[in-house]
Amino acid sequence: MRLNLRKRTPLPVEPGTAGPVRVDPRTKTLTKRLKPGDIAVIDHLDIDRVSAEALVSCRPAAVLNAARSTSGRYPNLGPEILVGAGIPLVDDLGPDIMTLTDGRTVRVLGGVVHEGDKVLAEGIEQTPETIAVNLEAAREGLSEQLESFAANTMDFLRRERDLLLDGVGVPDIDTVIDGRHVLIVVRGYHYKADLATLRPYIVEYRPVLIGVDGGADAILEAGWTPQLIVGDMDSVSDKALRCGAEVVVHAYRDGRAPGLERVENLGVKHVVFPATGTSEDVAMLLADDKGAELIVAVGTHATLVEFLDKGRSGMASTFLTRLRVGSKLVDAKGVSRLYRARISNVQLGLLVLAGLFALGVALASTAAGQTLIGLAGARFDDLFSWVGSLFGGA
Incomplete structure (x- = not known):
């Protein structure tokens, strides 16, 4: 009996970043339930540093912002932190993006948000170059x-x-x-x-x-x-x-x-x-x-x-x-x-062991030290003999 074994053709992987969305206009509220791999949907004008660091710690697949991540009021650092962490950031998507319900799977490609073959919203994908331009304009204002x-x-x-x-x-x-x-x-x-x-x-x-x-x-x-x-x-x-x-x-x-x-x-x-x-x-x-x-x-x-x-x-x-x-x-x-210790705990432990070894060598090279080592060895022999007698009796 012959078995007809055919190789299974792998399904094509769609380009872009896909994942379930988690929606909340307040970033600090969203980060409480945002999980790795989720796509964060926020409405945050001028993403600040604290909010960006909170988002990065949640490790989302992407961040979609209904508002502008940098409005030009002042040079905020949030977008640079997100993009520097390798998280795609698309902003100025408009208020309609906030109507998405939690759990819906979307795909982000460039500045476009897709659901299947349907385009849900289009915004601006932030890059190190666009962020640098926005920050320079913000400094002027x-x-x-x-x-x-x-x-x-x-x-x-x-x-x-x-x-x-x-x-x-x-x-x-x-x-x-x-x-x-x-x-x-x-x-x-x-x-x-x-x-x-x-x-x-x-x-x-x-x-x-x-x-x-x-x-x-x-x-x-x-x-x-x-x-x-x-x-x-x-x-x-x-x-x-x-x-x-x-x-x-x-x-x-x-x-x-x-x-x-x-x-x-x-x-x-x-x-x-x-x-x-x-x-x-x-x-x-x-x-x-x-x-x-x-x-x-x-x-x-x-x-x-x-x-x-x-x-x-x-x-x-x-x-x-x-x-x-x-x-x-x-x-x-x-x-x-302000100050970070340059010696790690491992290095400190090795240093202590090296010091103890040097002390042992120094003691062994003197008559008093040899006597002390001999007495310590005798004590250890007595201890081992006593422990052995306990187990032997048992």
Whole structure:
């Protein structure tokens, strides 16, 4: 009986990048459920550095942006980070791309998004060359943003003068801060590495640990427990809110507090802090008003580009807040890059072994050392004989 064996012709592989889509207009919300191989669909004007690094850590197959990844307002670094990580980035696809439902499989080829033979949307595929051109154009328009930033700063100063100068409106809290160090953690640039570098400081000084929204999860991931969680509760996990930390809900000046309902539903003890500006400003002002001896900040915003990276006028408050608490503020952002040990643990271990070997050779070359080695050998013989007798008896 003859078997007719025929080679199976492999199916043709379609060009481009294919995968299931995950859709969310808020990038930081999307990254919580984005898996490797998924295609991220976002609506993010001027992708900032933090958002880009969060996307890269999720390892998506591609990123589709309904908006322009660089609008020209300022030289944002997000697109360069994504493309540098080898992730295809297509932007300016238009609002219709946001109507896709999670799980639908699409294929991205160049700047075109396909579903089967159907073209869903067309945009602009970013390359190192296009990004360089966009950044150069953005640098030319930076002066306009500087003027806007200065105007926002003066407006914030007029509206929050009493809070900045006299601490009017700061709520009472149970956590004791007076006379202690405070470590404020924000999930910003290099926060993980900086938090790890500060581990000896945390062990020695036992500072009050304050997590700003998702910064509370960063503290938990590092093996610590926050004493205070400050923010509008949009990026902190339920696990962090239930960890036993005191919660300060950041509210708008008109009384609206988007995160209040969530905290109340969890049954977490909390207070409300109405203030203009950002949650990291609220954390710094709270620590300063309650008598912190030193405020150490990790992952917070410190430079003008970082202020503009947030994409909102309220970042002017951070500038003034830093002036307000500057006498006791230590910015630990980037401390992990300040010094890196040039000797690895393996090299250090080999060095110790080499030292012990040299010490043994030196002892063996002297009469006293030979006597000591002989006594040690006799002790080991007695130990082995005793262990052997135990097993022999058994």
